[in-house]
Amino acid sequence: MQLRRHDVLAGAITILDEYGLADLTMRRLASSLGVQPGALYWHFPNKQTLLAAITDEILTEAATPPTLMPPTPMPSTPMPHSSTADNAAWDVALAALARRMRDALLSHRDGAEVASASYAARLASDAPQEALAAACIDGGMPPHEAGMAARALFSYILGQTMDEQSRMQMDSHGALEESASPLFESPTAGEGFEFGLGLFIGGVRALPTARDLQLP
Amino acid sequence: MQLRRHDVLAGAITILDEYGLADLTMRRLASSLGVQPGALYWHFPNKQTLLAAITDEILTEAATPPTLMPPTPMPSTPMPHSSTADNAAWDVALAALARRMRDALLSHRDGAEVASASYAARLASDAPQEALAAACIDGGMPPHEAGMAARALFSYILGQTMDEQSRMQMDSHGALEESASPLFESPTAGEGFEFGLGLFIGGVRALPTARDLQLP
DNA sequence: ACCTGAACACCGTTCAAGT
């Protein structure tokens, strides 16, 4: 049976989920696929690129909602409120997108760390940021600002989720802590993310006002 | 001449600035200090801890402003507006703190990446987040929310700065790009950071209002 | 086209033994 690019990717994700990023080595991946290490380099030029492919696999689906198959168009029933071109619930859509990305990262061990490394190496797809930017544009933001807002929100999603995930790993791996100054009370799972997301969206909502004011 | 912990740290930062994180190996650091690799392990238990010490060195100073030596107390001149206990310019202070942290990270090659790794490993000091939280409390936020806001803002600072820094490195290392979809127009240096910071602070400012509304 | 065999040039970490 010949090895296909997709098999390498799937094998890598399996090792990631089961043993974590530290144990995801090219040699270990090769032996789990019953192949010599060098064989992997026919399918991927290097490890960084393989990690970026994992990142895309994890996030790209979250960035493109299932297109919500219009539930078999019932031509007789007129949709209420569906005629306005401008999406009134842009904030709901933006928040939903952000949560989908967080969930996708959390659904794989060390997912946020892998993604962070891939984006730092500038090898992963910009689809997630573009999806966020599109939601901002739906909210009436000019494209340039939407791009910046999307990048800012995505930075937050990656960083915050990485933080949560490393906290999880520390907790499961024999937690002791609650030491000296635990930065006040640690928020429960997801509370911190939701709070930061709320701040961000509140900031976007306040933007038209802020433009007249003086930003600090 | 005996090696001291501080010398190891200084040597590591020198290699980081000159050659980058990829070239900062324990063996290379040892030979630059004229010592065997094993010697480093008397001063630091492992490489991760050394990297965390670098992170603290880079960020702790930025988190604790120079205390603004009260310019030789002139007891005769009464300070105008200085009697209010509540800091009215909390947003200015918060933004200034965030900028100091960004600047500190940018002042060392791969600084944001080193910090990101250290915080992911949960080995770096929480002083930066605590400083941000204190500024939020000065703005009237309850401690629990201030902690969450500080974590969120710090995640943003780390992520966005890492993004900028990796972009810089790509630009200097033979930039081609401006390819297919450059996520609209790339912001000029610092513009992206300021915009996201403005969103975040706008969100904090809008918090009391938002608490009555329904967050999405 | 896809993979093996085998090497190259490294890593981080440990630890007895020295001074």
Add this chain to the structure above:
DNA sequence: ACCTGAACACCGTTCAAGT
């Protein structure tokens, strides 16, 4: 207390040669 010498157990990557 601080470091050497030397090893252990790995890495990612390359590349002629095979099929």
